[in-house]
Amino acid sequence: APAPAPGADQQTPELIQKAKAARQDAGLVTGTGDSIAASGTASQALAAFTCAIQDPLRGNDDPNLPLLACNQDGTEKYLLGPVFLQGSEIDSAAASPPTQNKAGWTVDLTFKSAGRQIWGDFTTKNRGQRAAFVLDTQVVSAPTIQTAIVDGNTQISGSFTQQQTKDLADVLRYGSLPLSFTSSDATTVSATLGLASLEAGLIAGAIGLLLVFVYSLFYYRLLGALTIVSLALSGAMVYAVLVLLGRWIGFTLDLAGVAGFIISIGVTADSFVVFFERLKDEIREGRSFRSAVPRGWVRARRTILASDAILFLASAVLYAIAVGDVQGFAFTLGLSTVLDLVVVFLVTHPLVALASRSKTLSNPKLTGLGGVQSVSAERRTARKAATAAAKEA
Template sequence: MIVAALYALVFFTGDGKPYPKLGIDLQGGTRVTLTARTLDGQPPTTESLNQARQIIETRVNGMGVSGSEVTRDGNNLVITVPGEGSEEAKQLGQTAELNFRKVVNMVPAQAPPAGTAPQAATQQPGDQEREIEEAKRTRQSTDPAVQMQALQALDCAADDPLRGNDDPKLPLVACDREGQYKYVLEPVFLEGREISNAQAVPPSPQDPGWKVSLDFKSEGAKVWADFTSANVGQQAAFVLDSEVVSAPTIQRALLGGNAQITGQFNQQSATDLADILKYGSLPLAFDQSEAETVSATLGVASLEAGLLAGGIGLLLVAVYCLLYYRLLGILTILSLALSGVVVYGVLVLLGRWIGFTLDLAGVAGFIIAIGITADSFIVFFERLKDEIREGRTFRSAVPRAWTRARRTILSADTVSFLAAAVLYVLAVGQVKGFAFTLGMSTVLDLVVVFLVTHPLVALASKNKFLSKPSVSGLGAVQRLGNQNRAARKAAVTTAKEA
């Protein structure tokens, strides 16, 4: 029933493709280089670059075990994601500086009339610092006349030099995300760092469209409540990296310490924005290079070698079990096969649900897990043979052997799982993939042993044909058990006669 439910999810949810996602080292990926820029034009500090890299790595982990890589290359950060994930890589590098500003004026966006773009006359190609300063002089002026001139001149279709560089203490002239409206905004009254949590909210019959729900920290909740109480009927702009993503009208005072960002969101864009806001703003602004495709670092040959190693390991375990355990060996092979089926289905679903990608380190984790699973069978079977040696029948020995073996199996798997968990927490990069697959396989080992191996052995012990010594492979053990039982009876008889 579990396998049926698992594969119903595999074939009838998501894209329906029954294939796990592969990591960078197996299928290649997409690389985006982020070049850091500062307001004063000076090189970024090592501390700020390291902080940015750590935040992006946190975003990667928060968005799933995807096998993405984030590395420093001088003053650049290089993000590599498996597959054709260029948009995902670019999303990870967004500065995500969310602030809240009161709307002073809003007009429909139009192409700027000729001769009314004051910043265009002084722009110098390649002089990024000067371009930013000129935009600040006009679009962040405190003079209402200059603000209106900047509002008319602003071109929402052009690249924004203020992206992530606006001064929160000054007013701001900005466009919305869709380029449909232009705004004059007051200085920031609430910073995005006061957000404690963010999550995507799906549409409902009463409120269609995807949204992003925000929860504020205690101080931010107080500021938000005071602002909404004093500005009912006014607009509050949610400004992400100098761009208005939503400017709702305040209908009533909001005292619960939460807010919602509405806009032209779909599920992916709402989830991306929520993840970025949840895991923090970057300390630097970045310019993005074009996404480029990178080939697999180890390639299909390495995958084939890993699968070959796993196949040889399974074959050796199967041969050993058949020679040593006979019927019990066949049950071991059936259990291992079912374990492989379950693992494969879980890999496919994890790739859809949390972005998990299988790399060579993960394959190594699964190969090691074969030995852990086989150990559980051996513990059970050897305990069963001990019970039979003491003179019990195959049928009566199974429940006693299982009760005693179960504690050992649980203890051993707990130790293995804890080791994998500690390794996952402390490790970085592909070692995390190894720890993840090892821990997951250990959990699935318990599922297979408890729900498959033990029931199969119990059923075999109750079948006349399968419980025959010549079939079960327990003939020698049963003969020894009969001898021990006869010896004990003889000793009891002798004692009574004495």
């Protein structure tokens, strides 16, 4: 990487000192207090001053010195005296709509007790002069004092729109608040370590998915194959949604998100297990595979909806109260839970129903339901034998 330019770290302090020397020179004004006035060099300094978008004095100006400043649009320049009244002395500021006594929108503001006295003295001695309200070295309003305001109830009028008066009132009311921000979560991970961790998480997810595939094929056979198809489709849908979210809102998949995705594999597989076990229960009661599918689906559907609803609610609460990586985990888990319902209702159940109507696909050797059907046949035989014995008796 190229070496930084000499003095690059000192650029900002140098700009601040240079701006202060040019715009906050004590010689720009003469006199003190109520007798303050522009000096002979002020007009020349004001003419040489240009309004800039990035002001190095923003947050770095000295309130006890005069200041060359611009309005927010950069269309008007001002020579301001030292600050005589802090914004923290403003008690309230609100936009006021037109009434019978005034034609347009105005901003009504009041001052606290100490500020009311200072403002009253200033307006009494400076009628016909302009008073500037300044925020971050920018003049947000510079109205002309029409009369002495001894009670602190001040009204700023002009050719304002409703939005302009609201914006000005917000600046006057909140602009002087001492705001500070604290970092709730910060994690620094090198690019190599982050990539390695992400790859390890994806490998773990692939291994878990493979184990689910093997178990499903071993235990459910054809139904296990339908499980694999459904899981593959669910994963593709999750990936597609994450890609779209990445393009729309800049969402990125982190380690916590990968963990949520891995857990969602178990959630989706659990829905299939619930459905298939309900099918087995129906077949044990003596029903055929075809007749067991609709009855088993009705019973399994309630359980699947209840479990996914609880999991989604937990994910939503966790996302709302957590920060940082935990939010990524909750978001991915909640998203996968919703997509699980889509896959189970629109893919898995219809595929199982189609398989139950096919003579080839409903073969007990293929479906893995042969043992359950044997149990059902034995129960029917036992019931018939018991019935016959009862009749003979």
